[in-house]
Amino acid sequence: MWHSMGKDIESFPLPEIDKRHETTGDIPREIVEETSIEVDPEDVSLHKNLNIEQRKAYDEILAMVDRQRGGIFFVDGPGGTGKTFLYRALLATIRGQGKIAVATATSGVAASVMPGGRTQIVDASLRGSELWNCMRQLKLVRNMRAQNDPWFAEYLLRIGNGTEETNDDGEILLPTSICVPNKTDDTALDRLIDSIYQTGNAYLKDPEYITSRAILSTRNDCVDKINLKMIDRFQGEEMVYHSFDSVEDDPHNYYPPEFLNTLTPNGLPPHMLKLKKNCPIILLRNIDPANGLCNGTRLVVRGFQKNAIDAKIVVGQHFGMRVFLPRIPLCSSDDDMFPFSFKRKQFPVRLSFAMTINKSQGQCLPA
Numbered sequence: 479m480w481h482s483m484g485k486d487i488e489s490f491p492l493p494e495i496d497k498r499h500e501t502t503g504d505i506p507r508e509i510v511e512e513t514s515i516e517v518d519p520e521d522v523s524l525h526k527n528l529n530i531e532q533r534k535a536y537d538e539i540l541a542m543v544d545r546q547r548g549g550i551f552f553v554d555g556p557g558g559t560g561k562t563f564l565y566r567a568l569l570a571t572i573r574g575q576g577k578i579a580v581a582t583a584t585s586g587v588a589a590s591v592m593p594g595g596r597t598q599i600v601d602a603s604l605r606g607s608e609l610w611n612c613m614r615q616l617k618l619v620r621n622m623r624a625q626n627d628p629w630f631a632e633y634l635l636r637i638g639n640g641t642e643e644t645n646d647d648g649e650i651l652l653p654t655s656i657c658v659p660n661k662t663d664d665t666a667l668d669r670l671i672d673s674i675y676q677t678g679n680a681y682l683k684d685p686e687y688i689t690s691r692a693i694l695s696t697r698n699d700c701v702d703k704i705n706l707k708m709i710d711r712f713q714g715e716e717m718v719y720h721s722f723d724s725v726e727d728d729p730h731n732y733y734p735p736e737f738l739n740t741l742t743p744n745g746l747p748p749h750m751l752k753l754k755k756n757c758p759i760i761l762l763r764n765i766d767p768a769n770g771l772c773n774g775t776r777l778v779v780r781g782f783q784k785n786a787i788d789a790k791i792v793v794g795q796h797f798g799m800r801v802f803l804p805r806i807p808l809c810s811s812d813d814d815m816f817p818f819s820f821k822r823k824q825f826p827v828r829l830s831f832a833m834t835i836n837k838s839q840g841q842c843l844p845a
C-alpha cells in the first residue's frame with residue numbers, strides 16, 4: 479500500500495522485515511504484481527481506433543519497445559485530445575505481449591484512470607531536467623472529447639494555445655450559449671444551479687447523472703455554499719456527522735472545541751458533514767490508491783453507519799466498487815494557516831455537487 483503511494487516501508491522507523499516469509503520467492507513483489515495485471519479485452523482493441531496523431535505516437539513508442547531500445551517520450555496535448563486513450567492502448571498492447579508496462583501518475587486520481595496505475599510523487603520540473611533534451615515530444619492536437627461539437631472543440635484548443643482573441647485587458651469573450659446571465663440578485667446562484675442540475679429527484683438520484691457534472695469555483699467558501707444549497711434540495715435519508723476537533727499540545731485549552739469547530743481549513747472536511755443517501759462525495763485523502771480510493775475519487779453515498787460511510791466508487795478503474803469509509807484523524811496540509819497544529823477527526827470527504835477547480839483536475843465531467 480505504501481508503495482502505491484510512492485513511499486517505502488524503510489522510510490519509517492519500523493523493525494526490519496523478515497524476508498523468510500515472502501511467498502514470491504526471489505521474484506520481487508512489484509514484478510509479480512505488474513505481471514499479474516489483467517488486460518481488459520476492450521483495451522486490447524483500442525489501438526484500432528486511434529486517430530492519426532495517436533497512431534503516429536503509438537507506432538513510434540512501440541517501435542522503440544520492439545527494438546528493445548531505451549527512449550523517453552513526452553506526449554503533449556490539451557485536455558480531451560486522447561492522451562489517456564493512447565496510454566490505455568499502449569498499456570494493453572505491451573502487457574498483452576507479456577511485457578511489463580508500469581503506469582504512474584503524479585496524482586492518485588490521474589493514476590486511477592489508467593489500468594494498474596500507480597502514484598509517483600515527482601518533485602521536479604520536467605523542463606528543468608537534463609533529460610528534457612533527450613525526450614521526443616509527441617503532440618496530440620485533435621479534441622476527441624468534444625467531437626460532436628467541432629466549433630467548441632476548436633474554441634477550447636484556441637484558448638489552451640493562447641490564440642483566442644482577447645480585449646485590451648487580456649479577457650476572452652465567452653459565447654452567450656455557454657453563459658448563465660448574472661443579474662446580480664439573490665437568485666443568481668439558484669439560476670446557475672438550475673442550469674446545471676435538473677431539480678427532479680429522479681435525476682439527482684441517478685449516479686451517472688450526478689457525477690457527469692459539477693459546478694466549479696475558485697474558492698472553497700463558494701463551493702461550500704453551493705453544496706449546502708444542493709444537499710437541502712436533495713431528497714433522501716439524511717445523516718449529519720460531526721467532527722472531533724483538537725489542537726496538539728494545548729494543555730491549557732486555549733483553543734476550545736467550539737472555536738475549532740468553526741474552522742474549515744483547505745483540504746479538510748467540514749465540522750458538520752451533512753449527507754443524504756445517493757448524494758455525490760469526493761475523497762480528500764489517499765486511503766487506498768491501489769483500490770481506487772485516493773484524493774479526488776468521487777463516490778456516491780449508499781448508506782450510513784455509526785463509524786463508517788457505505789459508498790460506491792463512481793469513476794475510474796474501480797467504478798461500481800462498494801467501500802466503507804472510516805473516520806480518520808486529519809491535519810491541515812497548510813501548516814502556516816494557524817499558529818497551532820489543528821487536528822480534525824472526521825470522514826475524509828466533502829460533498830461534490832460543487833468543487834474547486836484544483837480538485838476538478840484529472841476529473842472527467844462529460845456533461
Ligand SMILES: Nc1ncnc2c1ncn2[C@@H]1O[C@H](COP(=O)(O)OP(=O)(O)OP(=O)(O)O)[C@@H](O)[C@H]1O
Pocket residue numbers: 527528529532555556557558559560561562563564622623840
Ligand atoms: N481515437 C479515439 N476514438 C474514440 N474516442 C476517443 C479517441 N481518443 C480519445 N477518445 C475519447 O475522447 C475522450 C477524451 O480522451 P482522453 O480522456 O484520453 O483525453 P485526455 O487527453 O487524457 O484528456 P485530459 O487531459 O482532460 O485528461 C474520452 O472519452 C475518450 O474515450
